[in-house]
Amino acid sequence: MKRLTVMLMSLILIVSAAFASGDMETEKTINKYVEDASPKYVFMFIGDGMSSPQTNAAQVYNGCNEPGLIDLEELTFTQFPVVGLQYTQDATSFCPDSASTATSLSSGYKTHSGVIGMGIDKVTPGVTIAEMLHDKGWKIGIVSSVTINHATPAAFYAHIASRNDYYDIGLQMAASGFEYFAGGSVNKADDGDKSIYEVLEDNGYLVTNDRDTILSLNGNSGKVYAYSPVLQDDGAMPYDIDAPADSLRLKDFVKKGIDVLDNETGFFMMVEGGKIDWAGHANDAVANMSDTLALDEAVEVAVEFAKNHPDETLIIVTGDHETGGMTIGYAATGYNTAFDILRAQKCSYVQFDSYVEDEMADGSFTFDDMMAMVEEYFGLVAPGKTAQNEALVLDEYEYAKLQKAYDDQMSGNVDGYEESLLYGGYSPISVTLTHIINNKAGIGWTSYAHTGLPVPVYAYGEGAEAFVGAYDNTEVAHKLMDLTDAR
Ligand SMILES: [Zn+2]
Structure with a gap:
């Protein structure tokens, strides 16, 4: 056992020495x-x-x-x-x-x-x-x-x-x-x-x-x-x-x-x-x-x-x-990923926002109107309904988030501290949708800005x-x- 430890220590020293001289070698090689x-x-x-x-x-x-x-x-x-x-x-x-x-x-x-x-x-x-x-x-x-x-x-x-x-x-x-x-x-x-x-x-x-x-x-x-x-x-x-x-x-x-x-x-x-x-x-x-x-x-x-x-x-x-x-990995999905469900998203948030604006300009835009668009462009459906892929059925927690996003978008409630964290200045409905489908797929986001x-x-x-x-x-x-x- 002791002999093995000594051998290992020697090996580590040899490897470290090789790396130390390797640095200069690498430098020279790059210059060349x-x-x-x-x-x-x-x-x-x-x-x-x-x-x-x-x-x-x-x-x-x-x-x-x-x-x-x-x-x-x-x-x-x-x-x-x-x-x-x-x-x-x-x-x-x-x-x-x-x-x-x-x-x-x-x-x-x-x-x-x-x-x-x-x-x-x-x-x-x-x-x-x-x-x-x-x-x-x-x-x-x-x-x-x-x-x-x-x-x-x-x-x-x-x-x-x-x-x-x-x-x-x-x-x-x-x-x-x-x-x-x-x-x-x-x-x-x-x-x-x-x-x-x-x-x-x-x-x-x-x-x-x-x-x-x-x-x-x-x-x-x-x-x-x-x-x-x-x-x-x-x-x-x-x-x-x-x-x-x-x-x-x-x-x-x-x-x-x-x-x-x-x-x-x-x-x-x-x-x-x-x-x-x-x-x-x-x-x-x-x-x-x-x-x-x-x-x-x-x-x-x-x-x-x-x-x-x-x-x-x-x-x-x-x-x-x-x-x-x-990140690939999200708190609620643990070790799982399901990137295949992302294929259900048919357009960017910008395009979806423009579709929502068109609908709103045409007069009434009910929660049910929105859910129809959510299914068409994101494949997501209300709890209890059948989706093209089971993983696209919203759970009660996600559904409640979407209801709040709809209410906030319709009432213009976007300036509070919680809303600034939830929406980051983006349209409440589309950013909530991308969060939901990304999180379901196993993708997390920590910022609306840049990172180091x-x-x-x-x-x-x-x-x-x-x-x-x-x-x-x-x-x-x-x-x-x-x-x-x-x-
Ligand atoms: Zn930027």
Whole structure:
């Protein structure tokens, strides 16, 4: 026994020593990869509010839910050969926002929540990787499923003390000279003397939301701003689950981006899955997972390009922070999950809210009217009724919650402390429905805001090895700058 203990102790010492020297070895190896690699086509995908729970939930959603056969379905980017981890705290908080974290990812320094492209003094502008590469002659693309002057895309071209100055951010977008903007529309485009769309045209941009024009874009199109003909909340692209069958999706804007940007010097394309975050804020797991899967399909387009340009293409996929405190596992479901019931949800909370608004505008909207819609769009039925899946029958506790949500929505009782915890500022009926169906499936949420959970970095292609390890989010920018000789 004693001999075994001694042997074990020696083994532990040997292993620890190997790890201690291994650290330096790893450091050297990373530097070597940075020196040896020179990608000239760089894709940076950012799932806003996407950390491990979001990617894992999407894997489970597409995987097998049958007991005994439980299995994940891999996403394209979860199969990338290199995975790292970045810490997301900003100068204000361990629960950072998208303005500061995207600034760290684009420019390599910390700043306060709400600040875009400026230092902690909120006055000194930095330089983004996109600006550095543009100066070197690379073409630049900025794509987002939310509005194009929202915090994350803005952090690649704007320098401003407040992320809420949308109009001024729009002006900086028009002045950037970047070759390709695409995805959502411009938020608050008319808040100044001239529409941002007109300013873009004055600056030589082809501005279009015409499907056919967008599909015919190519390397001769000049500077382009192509935005979705179908828009949803605040001018963003629709949630992928709500998108009409023939609408342009994130992957289409990435494909067109390649057509517009492809050239011999190189290009950098940042692509944001911005509504993963919005669905996280609203605690809507189905909208969250379907937008994560839409981002993954967009990544697939980049991987196809990389296969045709091996040794020249680098793809990284990461998030800026986690949103919602999402967990697989919930207090009332213990060790069980039932993701299959989530297939009963047919639209996002936003779409459901618009259906409810339409019904209310038509006159009376009774509790029974609501329950009919609940069954149609969420598959949930009142206690004692028969559902397509037994697990979708509401219990008395859930039914009472839904009755309170209906009463609160009809009476406007949303400002109390309890209501702020129950609804987080969202429509009482839809947020209660997503909570109920998520919880039944075994998904929990702890927040309507962001959390400090570290975020994975998935890397593929030329220089990918530089992204192994755990590091600060500012390092992501520095690694990219080193690899592309941007400075
Ligand atoms: Zn957010």
